[in-house]
Amino acid sequence: MIIVTGGAGFIGSNLIRTLNGRGEKNILLVDHLANGRKMHNIADLDIADYMDKAHFLEKTASPNFLNGIQAVFHQGACSATTEWDGQYVMMNNYDYSKRLLQCCAEKNIPFIYASSASVYGTGEHGFRVDRSCEHPINMYAYSKFQFDQYVRQVLPEIKSTIVGLRYFNVYGPNEQHKGSMSSTAFHFNRQIIEHKKAKLFAGCDGYADGEQKRDFVYVDDVVDVNLWFMDNPGQRGIYNVGTGKAETFNTMAQAVIAWHQEGSIEYIPFPEHLQGAYQSYTQADISGLRQAGYSKDFLNVKQGIPKYLDHLNSKK
Known part of the structure; x- marks a missing residue:
């Protein structure tokens, strides 16, 4: 069995869909469906079982609960960068992750988890997986950073696969439930449909209007990296997951406008x-990912946006 926490969420549901495409249905989906609209992400998926995250965490205390688990993809977290209840964020993103990592390590289960490029803060020191580059500027980022620090601390003592993936700006199907935290691609699409105008921030931090840059990465590529680490056991460490090339918000908006042919x-x-x-700027240093052996190319915005909008707007 494979466990996917946050399995009803954005990346988790896409991960399960791809596993289903491989013929894998023996999956335990762990989530917290207080937002029941997330069920739309999983209604067409095949899983063996569902478990609420609180019940799941309780069950991890049972000695035999994780017996026979092939891998754990830990995608569940409070992902709101605007959440400032530090106790809540640390409990969900740090304590929960520590507990699950410890359980996996005890049973030699590969543990592949979602970190975040937010740990780099403003990015003034670069985007390498290196302590000198890391300076979180919100509570969400701090929780992810601190868990990465914990992983670094225990890594020498653990022999099983432990992989942290620092996602950059992910976009693609099944993100609609995230509201304001959904990608700019999602928001631009809605704005063009409703108002014929994509709204971008005016210039800031020395950038001209709409010229702020992010490393936008399509969700299918993120899923592929996750599964590559499952297929290539023995890897251990923290890796950036982005295209390695920053693109402007103007480029993103223009790609959405081009798809609609108006706006x-x-x-x-x-x-x-x-x-x-x-x-205002993010660009993944993916040298570590390449050194680990992952060699596939990533979709750029002009390639990813048509694929996304074909899917997104077919559901309207």
Whole structure:
């Protein structure tokens, strides 16, 4: 059996869908469906069982609970970068992850978990997997950073596969439940449909209007990296998952407009509440991923957006 936590979420549901495509149905989906709309992400998936995350965490205390598990993909977390209840975030993103890692290590189960590029903060020191580059600027980022630090601490003592994947700006199907945390691609698509205008932030941090840059990575590529580490056991460490090439928000908006064959860009004032807590530039250093042996190319925005919008707008 394979366990996917956060299995009803954005990346988790896409991961299960791809596993189903491989013929794998013996999957335990762990999630917390307080937001019942997430069921739309999993209604067409085949799984062996579902378990609420609280019940799952209780069950990990049972000596035989994880017997026979092939791998654990730990995708579940509070992913809101605007959440400032530190106790809540650390309990969900740090304590929970520590407990699950310890259980997997005891039974030699591969543990592949979601970290985040948010650990790099403003990115002024670069985007290498290196302590000198890491300076989280919100509570979510800190929780991810601190768990990475814990992994680094225990890694020498653990012989099983432990892989942390620092996702950059992921976009693609099944993110609609995330609301304001959904990708710019999702929001631009909705804005073009409703108002014929994609709204981008005006210039900030020395960037011209809409010229802030992010490393936008398509969810299928993220899933492929996860499964590659399952298929290539013995890997241990933390890796960036992005295309390795930053692209502007203007490029993203123009790709959405090109798909719709209509629309324009409107620049809006940069939000006051995001000042000092916003990444105006991200670009993954994926040298570690390449050195580990992952060699596939990543889709760029012009390749990924048509694929995404074909799917997204076919459901309307």
